Amino acid sequence: MTISNDTAGPGCSPAPNPLPVDAARALIRRAIVPVATVERVALRAALERVLAEDIVSPIDVPAHDNAAMDGYAFDGTALSAAAATGTGTAQLTLAVAGEARAGHPFARACGAGECVRIMTGAPMPADCDTVVPQEFVVRSGSNVTFEPLRIERGANCRRAGEDLARGQAALVAGRILGPADLGLLASLGVAEVAVRRRVRVAFFSTGDELRSVGEPLAAGCVYDSNRYTLYAMLTRMNVEVLDLGVVRDEPDAIEAALRTAAASADVVLTSGGVSVGDADFTARMTATFGDVEFWQLAMRPGRPLAFGRLWPAGRGVGCESALFFGLPGNPVAVMVSFYQFVREALVAISGAIAPTPLQFAAASRVPIKKRPGRTEFLRAVAMRDTAGQWSVTPTRSQSSGVLSSMSEANCLIALAHDQGDVAAGALVDILPFEGLA
Template sequence: MKYSPNNPILLSSSLRVDQAHEAIAGLVNEVLRESPLDAELVPLNDSLNRVLAEDLLSPIDVPSADNSAMDGYAFDGTCLKSGSGKTQLKIVGTAYAGKPFIGEIAAGECIKIMTGGLMPNTCDTVIPQELVSATEHDMIFDLSALKAGDNRRLKGEDLQRGKPAIIAGRILRPSDLGLAASLGIPNLMVKRKLRVAILSSGDELTPIGETLSEGGIYDSNRYSLTAMLNRLDLEVVDCGIVRDDPDSLRAAFCEAAKKADVLISSGGVSVGEADFTKQILQELGDVGFWKIAMRPGRPMAFGTLKAVPGKSPSHRTLFFGLPGNPVAVMVTFYQFVRSALLQLNGAKDIRPPLTQAMAEQPIRKKPGRTEFQRAILSRDPLGRPVVRITGSQGAGILRSMSEANCFVILGHDQENIAAGDWVDIALFEGLL
């Protein structure tokens, strides 16, 4: 479903989850074409979870020279062509990693070599030490135990000089930093951190640390949003709690749009008399869609802010208006906002991986919407992955989210699930 601002059809209907993904991705691509994100050079130790801005080319061959893949004895493999039986070679020296053997190796001779030791020019084969019978001066082995060229790591076998070691768009992991360090690279060119503004709207909201008024609730959404954004290593601009009136909301949206690339609000996106988010979004920009056929999280606004005083009209701030219920906030962030932020930040791998597990109990499901049910993944006595729902799935029951370690994702057209059926799951760890 292509993004189409203020389209009355999109605003009046509930999009399928896949259609919403398509619309969001399309708009993010438009924004990237108009305003590509800048890059910056950062020290290696500061680049974890950042997005690599350009291909990292290897400045060296890895390995830098032919070397041994194991502890053993290096020799000229030509002797293996003589047939079967045993042969005896004279040991004329030793090569260690970082301390090569210096000298000539003639026919009928070998050297003892350690893993990583440089291969002499006249040697192309290594036999593991456990396959030989050795004395101080000689070693004997069976010619059929290996073939010429075995157990030798060739120069440039892992990486060749000038070839990409890590591709642009990678969300850098600890192993990537280790790889860059192994190439002697101290700094990496990464995309700058996105600036993401967050706010909560609602007269009932109370900051933590203050006494609750009658009918009031503590604002938890900004804390869960901040934590999820910190997991992505983005810059968070906390705009606080905004009251339920158009002027306050308009001022908060304008201020946030001046400071940030993306604005995420929670609350005020349903159809109540005090829900002004849609009205303000239409005044200041474009509304892409308003409802998604999913549970929880059906009322979710998406669009852009551009008619903001003091800000260039050519620059658009992405807007996500999430529901007010705490679980719905986390579900919609996980399902839509996270991927959009990673895409906007230049990442290539933006969708969280899915796996499957067997349902421990029946799960009720109506076709016509995608459901995200909180669940606990474990293993049964046979070692098979099994998943059970964490009780009531109300959108305001944040405790169930805390107890869970995954979502069970039930597709748009799926119906009731029987115990023992395989279902799609998405793990929380590293995502929320």
């Protein structure tokens, strides 16, 4: 089986010089202006928000020297003394002076020849710097005995400030806060944090043939799937979402929807209406109150993709505007275009430090036909064999209208602009949809 990704959608007449994908990404990056508004939120409301300022630790973490395991704390000089007297292979006996537990420290200093029974996390008693694990000792009454050579001075003791020192930057601005970050902030006693306002995204679909879920399906009509995939992808990015529904293929209706969207959002997404078909009004309407940087790409799927800026109330310094992505109408092309362009743009607009996308090489299990001159993305299933080697197989259909192939796939095969045919067994770059086990 040889896979070809050369299935064009209806109405997709080629532009004379479609823009290469890398050039399109560069244009988008230059147009990005991060949101500037900062708000303070409670710690539990900060998950997946973008940190607006560095967090400097107000305390040492841990706040005091503490035991890393259950055992007996003592002054490690006893080990050196045993070695100096030639008794390093003999038994070292210490008197148990008391006990220390988390939240209940030993009340006095530990004297020479003494030790303190200590539990994990308990503060180290004064004059103690070493913990011998409980399984290394033999206890007899109020004494414990162990071999000095089994332990090194300073062992099993966590030092104050070992994790974070007072005044050290704990988290830097631009970080997307995850569960571990919230725990770290809680360990510092931070109750609320400054975060950037969430990016606002408005979107709608265009097409007289589209029906929303729940409506009767007339002859020649289809249910609108694009708004549901877009809603899901946007929700995962923790942006504010405004769904404007399905808009008719009429200039006045599309213009009104675009102006409403641009006046209320940072980014406007549409699906459909950006190719050159007779009923495709969106690309033409943006020219009346927007700037379109490009509208066709050297890419498959997703060739008809418009990008620019909308000015709902007029152009000029200080005037409000919104970035515009006119995505294709085919469902797969919508998702691929979102993953390749919109997601990166939304991260940048949010003010976040962009994470490095996961990408690695895998052996193609089948030959793939590819002509140089465009970037191609194939839906595929990647798997790892018992030897730990990755291979990848394109899904059976590469038509941009077959959404089930995206459900079947767990990655995209990315074939570069200048790349040609791929032989079976050759390495290709894959972009996982999720972390692959």
